Amino acid sequence: MKIAPIRPVPFRDKVDPDKAGLVMTEIRHAYEADKPVVDGVTLTVGPGEFLCLLGPSGCGKTTTLRIAAGLEAPTEGEVRVAGLKVADPRTFVPPERRNVGFLFQDYALFPHLTVEENVAFGLEGMSRKKKQERARDVLSQVGMSDYMQVYPHTLSGGQQQRVGLARALAPAPKLMLLDEPFSGLDRRLRDQVRDETLHVLKETGVATVMVTHDPEEAMFMADSIALMNGGRIVQMGTPVELYCYPKTAFAARFFGEVNEFRWTVRGGALDTPLGTLDAGTLADGAKAAVMVRPEALKLTAIEDGSSPSVVGRVLASRMLGRSSLVHLSVDVPGGGAGLHLHARVPGRYLPPPDERLEVGFDDSLVFVYPADEAY
Incomplete structure (x- = not known):
């Protein structure tokens, strides 16, 4: 193809x-x-x-x-x-x-017609020879030239989809x-x-x-x-x-997992456990919904003698194939339950439970909305 x-x-x-x-x-x-x-x-x-x-x-x-x-x-x-x-x-x-050409979930191929005949079926205003030529052209385009004389039931689902695409494209x-x-x-x-x-x-x-x-x-x-x-x-x-x-x-939610938490605007900003975020047009005292994509979180080992501003404790880590998912608990100022966050890291990254890591973030993947519009 x-x-x-x-x-x-x-x-x-x-x-x-x-x-x-x-x-x-x-x-x-x-x-x-x-x-x-x-x-x-x-x-x-x-x-x-x-x-x-x-x-x-x-x-x-x-x-x-x-x-x-x-x-x-x-x-x-x-x-x-x-x-x-x-x-x-x-x-x-x-x-x-x-x-208009159509390609739906059900490719609706005629079982009594060959692949070539299925593709040529909807062509109008052409001689039989021209229909045949056009059908063969589009079948070649979708990589199905070797299957022109077979019947749809002998094809795999992917091959049937290609025939359906060829039939839809045949009338140009x-x-x-x-x-x-x-x-x-x-x-x-x-x-x-x-x-x-x-x-x-x-x-x-x-x-x-x-x-x-x-x-x-x-x-x-x-x-x-x-x-x-x-x-x-x-x-x-x-x-x-x-x-x-x-x-x-x-x-924000529809396009993938987000870490969500509420925070209050103070002095035109959100002083969250992850750091200070711009509150945009939200007024002081307003409740904000903060959403952080898992890949926005950057995890690094804590070097001896260093004092990172944000520290997360590993709760669990899982290999997901192309990436790893790390469950974290980040301390909240003033005490109370830690902020439970998910970090997605490319490749294999499996820190053990209870390991403490420095947590940074890419603020281009952090979003702030009025809380009353988000929930």
Whole structure:
């Protein structure tokens, strides 16, 4: 299978809407009156851009994808695909006329057709020879040339996924829509197949939207991520922006484990057991929710004669493969129970219980929010 380099794409707010693969403007949709499942979603996906709709179950991400596909009609708002209006309250273009490719969890391959016949099935306006040529081209693109004459039931899950991708790409769509297409694969195969899928989609230059509930998968695949909750996009940006600069406590938690504790603002700062943090716009006396990513904690041995400002006592340490997780208790000024924190350290790092370590932190991975908004 030919692997194409992944090239950056223009950021979404610089995309000409008339040339974008998908533009959704103030989309709303409700299955029951006064209970919107999609509430004011606006997004743009440029040519060659890969956008992930990310969020917990029931947040509206799949309904948003179905509206883009033409499987649901929006209650309000407008949808454009490749510059053409396909939906608003008075307009509705059916899915088969939107020039959109689909790849869902169920690849829905026809069991009585060969791999080549499955890929050629949806091609219209071509001679039989042209259909065959196009099917063989896209099967070659996804590394399935050697399986053209076999039937789907003889293929592995990863191979079926590649055939499904080839079938979706065969009509040369302007927009590709993926609904958790890797969720049925085991972990090792999933990593391999999604990597191959990403390279193929980038090589074609097609605008792509994928739904996932897995933040790691979204960061792996996406140029940009729309994090959804309660039917709304709560933050949109690059993977780095959402992981390193979460605007809300929800966003910080959703992108991975955080150590959380409350602290009170004094003199415009938070004098926490880890050190002094900027309180931002929080007023004196306000309660703050402090969130610290485990990889922000830096652990070092205490040298003889030194007096580190922050000391943690090891409670336990566990090897997790590519990293180690160390449970710590950090003393709290004034006594009382220690602050229980998790530190994630690259590679093998297994200090024994009760060892005392100096604790530092990377303040770029420490986030402060108003406590009443975080809990």
